[in-house]
Amino acid sequence: MAMSKEAASTPTDTPQDRPPATAAWRDAYTDEANVTAASQELYCEGITARPGAFHVAWAEQMGQDIDTAFQEALSRPGGAVGRGPNRYYVEIHPEQLRGFVDLVTHPWVTTLCEAVLGPRYEIVELGFDVPLPGAVDQPWHRDFPMPEETWHHRRLTSLAFNLTAVDTESDMGPFEIALGTQWDDGASFEHGMFPPKDAYPRYRERAVRKYPRRGDISARSALTVHRGTANESAKARPVLVLGVDAPGAGNAARHDMAVTRGYWESLPPHVREHLPCPVVDELRPITQKHTIEGLVMGDA
Secondary structure, three states: OOOOHHHHOOOOOOHHHOOOOOHHHHHHOOOHHHHHHHHHHHHHHOEEEEOOOOOHHHHHHHHHHHHHHHHHHHOOOOOOEEOOOOEEEEEOOHHHOOOHHHHHOOHHHHHHHHHHHOOOOEEEEEEEEEEOOOOOOOOOEOOOOOOHHHHHHOOOOEEEEEEEOOOOOOOEOOEEEEOOHHHOOOOOOEOOOEOOHHHHHHHHHHEEEOOOOOOOEEEEOOOOOEEEOOEOOOOOOOEEEEEEEOOOOOHHHHOOOOEEHHHHHHOOHHHHOOOOOOEEOOOOOOOOOOHHHHHHHOOO
């Protein structure tokens, strides 16, 4: 019997089954052949993944940091933007994530960024999505309008890396992505991001649901049409988002990430050269900018 798309995308191992993320083991997944395959998958399907990139304990610490930042964001106006009923997005500063340097120096992340975006790639976004119990199906969307570079030259100029804070189950509102749709021109999309409802059957036909586990990393083009699905469980499903641009892609203008001088000085030089955000004396809480998305998602 043929396996369904949903079943095929579900991992069969557990985090405890996976080997430790030693340097040698990581290197086996970042050689030229594997990076080329991941890049090709991004260009073909719009998404690729690296299972077991981090230990479960690392992902649990990430989840703790997300929860702390989420509670703080909910306590002030503009701290969290609604992206549909019972669903929020929050942008944070690198210092709010204890594993930030681990993430942005992971060999799979750095080699994929270099291969797709070039050696001068820029880290422009750090945040997280939280679909709470009762979150509903989002409208199909991409995260921003297609850039001219992609339209004219068929080049991807940004990547979104996602890391789940929980082991995703089928009733938790898994992420759903319509493979290959990063090349849809978007001329009929509302705000360049939301396709008309008469196009939904095509996206449902191409859709695959993803069931990542703690420690996995995925990378996708944010242009690939996707949505969060209904969370019918009693659990939240927090997911970290790391946004990376090619030089000149312009997505940094959508975000307000900053670092303090002390933190900047503590960063390795190879991290600083990819982090073009302001260096400040004191961090200010971020007021979210995703207003169009919030308004449209609220109608989901």
